[in-house]
Amino acid sequence: MSNGLRPGDPARLGAYEVLDRLGDGGMGSVFLARSPQERLVAVKVVRSEFSHDEEFRGRFRSEVNRARQVPPFCTAEVLDADPDHDPPYLVVEYVEGPSLAQVIRERGPLGAAQVHSIAVGVATALTAIHGAGVIHRDLKPANVLVAPGGIKVIDFGIARAFEVTSQHTRTNQVVGTVSYMAPERFDTTSGHPVGPAADIFAWGAVVAHAATGRNPFGGDSPTATAMRILTQPPDLTGLGGALRELVSRALEKDPAARPTARELLDGLLTAADRGGAARPVQLLGETPTVALLPAAGGGGQGRPPMPPGLSAAGHGGSGRRGWLAGLSAISAVIVLLALAFVFVPKLLNGGSKPDPTGSTAAGSPGPTGSAATASTPTPSSGTPTRSPSAGGDPTQAILAGQRRILLHVVEIDRDLSLPSDGELGTGDGTGKDALFVLEPVGVDYMIKSVNPEIAHRPCLGVKLDAKENKLLVGTDCRPTAATLFAISREAKDDKGRTSYVITNDEYGVVQWSPTRKHIYLEFLGDAPIDTTFSLVDRGAV
Known part of the structure; x- marks a missing residue:
């Protein structure tokens, strides 16, 4: 969504000409910009108060390099970053398309086939980022883009640089949206580390929201919502079939009881085989992908007016036009991608996961998996298991x-x-x-x-x-x-x-x-x- 540049917004950020403001969030602002190669890019600019925090800059640099390690087939390209700029910024490939939050706000809950496509797309994305040792930490409908080429999850990983910076941990602040936070994000005395299982919980809340138009733990205030997440079962009225069972498992209070992202994919594909979701009968000639985009901002990248003289090559062009039909057709290719992602490595490598140390x-x-080398080591945390x-x-x-x-x-x-x-x-x-x-x-x-x-x-x-x-x-x-x-x-x-x-x-x-x-x-x-x-x-x- 285009918000227009405001007084005081930068005209340039490094080598990038700023064209428009795409969104704002708790961590900073996102701008549409043009690269020296005439390419449209999204530039995430960190809030100015972090500029003089050396610990944050080190974390930011580390997380940027970790973002580059997510497999390229499911990542919108990380193009550039300058942690030493005042303020720091990150440059990523511009992705065109409305967010899931925007779609639901304008059109209401999705049909069964579309919900299944969203579920598969986001689960595939989480499988990839968790496999690279990354945790999203702020998965929500605003960070799921319904792009012409497929479902794209954005704004992952970088939130970690903010949350673990000392000035935040000392005041017990967390980064994220309450409605999609797992119980362990609130209850720090439980002994459960915040890992990939927290993203699985958010996946369940996102899918339930897509199917019903409401959050399964929605309360009158953030505090009431947090208490429901900690103490009450989810309200899944309106969500049925095999998908309801998967969502219910994803929303378990105990992170150890939740499935992994790969197990979600297995369950979703099995549900599709049983006829648990509508099956598309025709592909529309698109090249669907499931992608992660480590950019930030409250409303995702959105879809601003195209600047004169620039094309939307590589971004699909048509935006929301016919997205419902496209989403149904895309789901078939997403399922094929998911099958390849799940089973081909097993056939080639005997079922082993990649060594996270490289x-x-x-x-x-x-x-x-990355041409970049961090100047500080890349920290990680999580809950998936390894096998030799x-x-x-x-x-x-x-x-x-x-x-x-x-x-x-x-x-x-x-x-x-x-x-x-x-x-x-x-x-x-x-x-x-x-x-x-x-x-x-x-x-x-x-x-x-x-x-x-x-x-x-x-x-x-x-x-x-x-x-x-x-x-x-x-x-x-x-x-x-x-x-x-x-x-x-x-x-x-x-x-x-x-x-x-x-x-x-x-x-x-x-x-x-x-x-x-x-x-x-x-x-x-x-x-x-x-x-x-x-x-x-x-x-x-």
Whole structure:
């Protein structure tokens, strides 16, 4: 939707000529712009108050690079980003089409075939982003575009840079829309980490809204809505058949009881085979895709008037004209894409998921899915499970928690050790206190000592000392903000082994202090990474 430029809006952002304002949201504004190559782009500009927060800039840069790792078949292209600009901005491919919220507002609830298409399209998108270790965190009808080429989910991932920035966590603020937030987003005492299961909950609320025109937990106020999400069952009146069962499972209070995005796809395709949704009989000659777009703003990208002299090549052209018929026809191709996405990797790779660290074997890096390299490691969190590859890949076995390992500190040629007193140190890697195992928790890990002398507090966790320094120590093995770590591939050590960065989303990057001789954590922002780790295989658990 075109909102027109306002006084004070920028005329240019870097090399991009600003043409129109597309929308506003809690995180910033989205503008239609023209690139030096005469291409239409969407530029998301971050709110100015974040400009001087170095921690936010580091998070923003990290999340931009993570967004680039989502498989390209389901992503609108990330073209550019400047975290150092005042204010920071992100440039992505411009996608034409109304949002699902706009469609429902103008036309009311959708028919069964259209709802099924929305459900399949969004589930396919979530399968892709969760597979890349990304969480949307703000899925809602305004972030689902009904584009001429298919359903496109926008505005994912970047919200994380805002939510985990310290100035927000200290005031207990969260990023998102209350009506589509999972219970664990509100109840921080539950012990459930906010992971991909929160997106599954939002998927259920979005599909229910598409079918009924209302939110299944709608209350008179955000507080009342939050209480209903926490304590009441969803109101799914008007939603029937197999889709109702899937939506009901997605809206479970316990994140562990919800299906994964891939399981949603399986269920949706099975429902289609049983005749659970209307089947299109003709394709309209379009090239439908399911795409993710990491842009932001309250109303999505929308569809402003086309600037003179520019075409809408690559965006479909016709906008909302005939979208109901197109959506029915598109659903067939979406189902085919979903089938390929679900089953082809299983046939080729024996059913294994990609290694989130980007390595294909111990000591050898694999494809990262992105030409960009983050200056800070990419944190992650979530709840999908991993399985080791069928080919006996030792790295996959390590990541699946099936191998004992040394955590070798590359820069000092020493290994982490956790003696029975629980104070983490370094040694030569020969003692039993140097052996660890990775315990997958979604796309993150708990790092557990296998020292038989440690009966309590065997997992690594973050401890704040009296001076607020963040130290790595032994602690209880419970998935919390202090015990979950992302492990992302960095480079190679001097022995040719793949080295990794270990990051805690809440407290920062695991670092070695050569002066104090201890392990600590900090957010690096634009600073280089000083400490990396090799995962040295030491046999089966």
